[in-house]
Amino acid sequence: MVRWLVLCAVVLSGPAMAQDRAQTLADIRGELTALMAEFNALKGELVASGAARTGAAGGDALQRMDAIEAELTRLTSKTEEIEIRLNRVVTDGTNRVGDLEFRVCEMTKGCDPATLGATAPIGGADPTTPPPADPTAPATGGVEMAVGEQAEFDRAKGVLDSGDFRGAETLFATYAQTYPGGALTPEAHFQRGEALGKLGETSNAARAYLDAFNAAPDGARAGDALLKLGEALGALGQTPEACVTLGEVGVRFPGSLPATQAQVAMQGLGCQ
Numbered sequence: 001m002v003r004w005l006v007l008c009a010v011v012l013s014g015p016a017m018a019q020d021r022a023q024t025l026a027d028i029r030g031e032l033t034a035l036m037a038e039f040n041a042l043k044g045e046l047v048a049s050g051a052a053r054t055g056a057a058g059g060d061a062l063q064r065m066d067a068i069e070a071e072l073t074r075l076t077s078k079t080e081e082i083e084i085r086l087n088r089v090v091t092d093g094t095n096r097v098g099d100l101e102f103r104v105c106e107m108t109k110g111c112d113p114a115t116l117g118a119t120a121p122i123g124g125a126d127p128t129t130p131p132p133a134d135p136t137a138p139a140t141g142g143v144e145m146a147v148g149e150q151a152e153f154d155r156a157k158g159v160l161d162s163g164d165f166r167g168a169e170t171l172f173a174t175y176a177q178t179y180p181g182g183a184l185t186p187e188a189h190f191q192r193g194e195a196l197g198k199l200g201e202t203s204n205a206a207r208a209y210l211d212a213f214n215a216a217p218d219g220a221r222a223g224d225a226l227l228k229l230g231e232a233l234g235a236l237g238q239t240p241e242a243c244v245t246l247g248e249v250g251v252r253f254p255g256s257l258p259a260t261q262a263q264v265a266m267q268g269l270g271c272q
Contacts, residue, residue, distance in 0.1 A: 028079050035072060153184045160195055169195040175210070187214040189225070190225050206232035223249060223258035230262060234269050243271035 009098050092151035152175050170190035193208030209232060212225035230246035233239075246269075249262035 001143050016100055149179055149182055149184065151176070153188060156188070157191065160191060165195040165198040168192075169199065186212050186219050186221050186225075189215055190221045190228075193225075193228060193232075197228075202232050206236065217252075223253040225255050226252070227258040227262050227265070231265055234265065239271075242269055246271065 152171075156168055156171035156175055159171055169192055172188045172195065175182075175188045176192070179185055179188075182188075189208050189212035193205045193212060196202075196205035196208055206229055209225045209229040213222055213229065216222060225243060226249045230242050230249065233242035233245055243266060245268045246262040249256075250259040253259050
């Protein structure tokens with residue numbers, strides 16, 4: 001399975017957008033730091049005003065504030081610890097994927113390892129949480145979204161629905177870069193693939209579908225993304241890769257509509 005994904009990445013190799021995988025944790029740490037500063041200022045006002053001594057703010061106000069301060073310090077430290085561990089995992093995983101890409105390229109006729117470029121950092125959304133209540137809305141996996149994240153996605157979707165495919169492709173690309181681990185990022189990659197397909201940019205569309213699948217291999221869009229990737233590879237003349245990819249749809253999502261559509265596509269390509 002890993003070799004198949006790497007093979008698709010090599011076939012579709014091209015410039016990859018740099019993504020800050022620690023952005024969300026950095027934002028949280030920044031907010032905690034700002035909150036701590038505000039908290040200390042309020043505590044200073046409480047002490048300076050004498051409210052802590054007079055009981056105007058509650059007899060145990062300082063004790064409660066000390067407890068809150070200790071918890072904020074703990075959360076800040078924990079966030080930094082998680083960020084360090086996450087960066088270590090991302091670095092190690094990315095290096096391993098890069099090594100696999102290099103070795104597969106060496107075994108692939110016509111592939112020059114010197115042209116592979118830097119390996120995109122690994123990452124993805126958590127697909128294990130239940131779907132949202134609204135079945136027509138993109139699945140967020142129950143992940144809390146940043147302020148404005150839903151609005152930006154809706155704006156890009158509106159542009160796509162209006163028929164401005166170039167504008168939609170740009171907006172979805174910006175969204176995915178801004179929220180690399182966002183709840184709607186897999187859907188953004190998928191919709192970007194749809195826009196690129198309408199523009200006739202099949203190779204770029206295939207890359208977007210691969211990004212959508214990699215972002216959430218067991219997510220709500222995974223089967224559709226894999227199907228679209230296989231169809232795009234077939235359109236690009238990469239028949240062996242297309243057949244392998246389409247076959248994976250039935251293996252990973254048996255009995256699903258994408259699996260049925262993949263079987264039809266395989267028949268059309270003459271897959272054995």
